[in-house]
């Protein structure tokens with residue numbers, strides 16, 4: 001039972017397909033990773049992955065889907081490099097460690113180029129235990145973009161509904177809650193995220209961006225850093241992570257075969273409800289620091305009465321076959337990641353373990 005925060009558990013059918021095809025892909029006598037990225041065998045996989053993602057999320061025609069490299073962290077830099085020109089300004093809404101990091105990277109670029117980066121809202125004073133609403137944000141209507149993080153993976157803080165921060169182009173880091181439910185992509189100028197939580201292995205970064213926004217990007221950057229160049233080359237500007245994209249294709253196929261995002265969302269909500277119920281049932285023992293309205297469906301964080309008990313909890317749960325429950329090193333405690341491929345039965349088993357653990361140690 002793998003509750004890792006990312007890289008995370010992958011659906012068994014996606015892995016089994018990879019295993020079955022590993023040595024002989026599409027009757028070619030070799031694995032998909034040994035094919036040319038310009039050959040017809042790989043091209044079919046690449047196109048299918050793009051098509052499945054477009055269908056599942058109903059990505060509008062005027063949005064491009066890109067498969068890039070460098071992780072979400074690369075996007076922290078690439079977004080300001082493309083869209084934040086000298087004299088320009090960008091807004092950041094910071095609700096956790098990843099939003100902080102995105103802001104820092106943009107600020108470094110702004111310092112080099114004479115641009116401005118503003119923190120339009122921050123929930124740091126709450127120790128990142130809640131999201132920031134558009135109403136409390138000090139937004140600059142003329143900003144080149146406003147950047148926010150839909151789910152803070154370390155702090156377990158997530159927007160329940162998809163907000164809109166003013167009229168500037170909306171750029172959202174969805175690394176840890178990408179494709180866990182249907183969302184309306186149309187209002188976004190850009191969505192990005194690493195694949196390694198909900199849709200595949202690390203090494204693939206998904207970017208969905210409106211074509212008109214991509215066109216605004218600066219043209220004097222090296223082409224590898226320009227979204228425009230990647231879009232024109234259909235994400236084949238240079239050698240893409242072919243095996244990673246192949247696995248993403250397998251995961252997207254699994255989502256489709258399961259019934260699509262409505263089914264995935266129902267599963268995810270059931271898992272989160274079961275886990276938060278277990279925490280709340282023993283609220284004197286387990287403490288969930290995040291405000292109820294900001295509780296994440298993807299990363300559930302909680303504390304025990306002391307660190308010694310947390311250590312014991314991790315040791316005993318591991319013996320029961322549960323891994324990946326240790327909170328991020330910067331915050332401690334317990335974190336349970338409930339990404340798409342985590343099974344409800346694992347969560348139910350964890351909930352039973354939690355009840356028993358609290359009874360024995362409370």
Ligand code: PMP
Pocket residue numbers: 006070071072073074098149151152153154173174175176194
């Ligand atoms: N943003 C969020 C919300 C994340 O959870 C992570 C990774 N945990 C990152 C950005 C950084 O992603 P990467 O390691 O792919 O650069």
